[in-house]
Amino acid sequence: DAKTTQPTSMDCAEGRAANLPCNHSTISGNEYVYWYRQIHSQGPQYIIHGLKNNETNEMASLIITEDRKSSTLILPHATLRDTAVYYCIVRPGGSQGNLIFGKGTKLSVKP
């Protein structure tokens, strides 16, 4: 079973920041937080991952709370092409096992 909780859906205005929350209150010390997204009828796309420090790459920023029980994925300037289902996944570091997908958050970016 997925070990994360995410809102079912969110809306965001084009050009604004999209902040997607994720709760992972039972996360273990060696588990990382991963974010993937799935645009309709495509395979999932890796976005970002982190352990405890905030992370940023060309796609997004990941903010992890100090107690690591929740995190927020930030898309700084959402575009219509960011409309997708966003999955937050926790996984042990160094693991080569499969990713367990929950239901994710359906983000709709509106003009």
Add this chain to the structure above:
Amino acid sequence: GAVVSQHPSRVICKSGTSVKIECRSLDFQATTMFWYRQFPKKSLMLMATSNEGSKATYEQGVEKDKFLINHASLTLSTLTVTSAHPEDSSFYICSATDGRLAEAFFGQGTRLTVV
């Protein structure tokens, strides 16, 4: 990021026939590949895990004789849906990792429709 190519992207087949789906890692050696299935408006469900040169490990409830997985090389894994039925119609997705990458990369998916 690393590239995983899946082919075909769409396939329609008749009931009772078999369909083969290919998953290739284009710029890395995939020691492990995963096959997922996704029904409409549902999340991805793992079907099986394959390691290069060994037999695949199937998840509970997945028929290994129906969903044949071959991972004969470090860049190619195939999923064959044998004797397909309409209830096998789904979106099939592969992912691959090389044992070093922190993240897994996914293919584009294959939409299978059995008529």
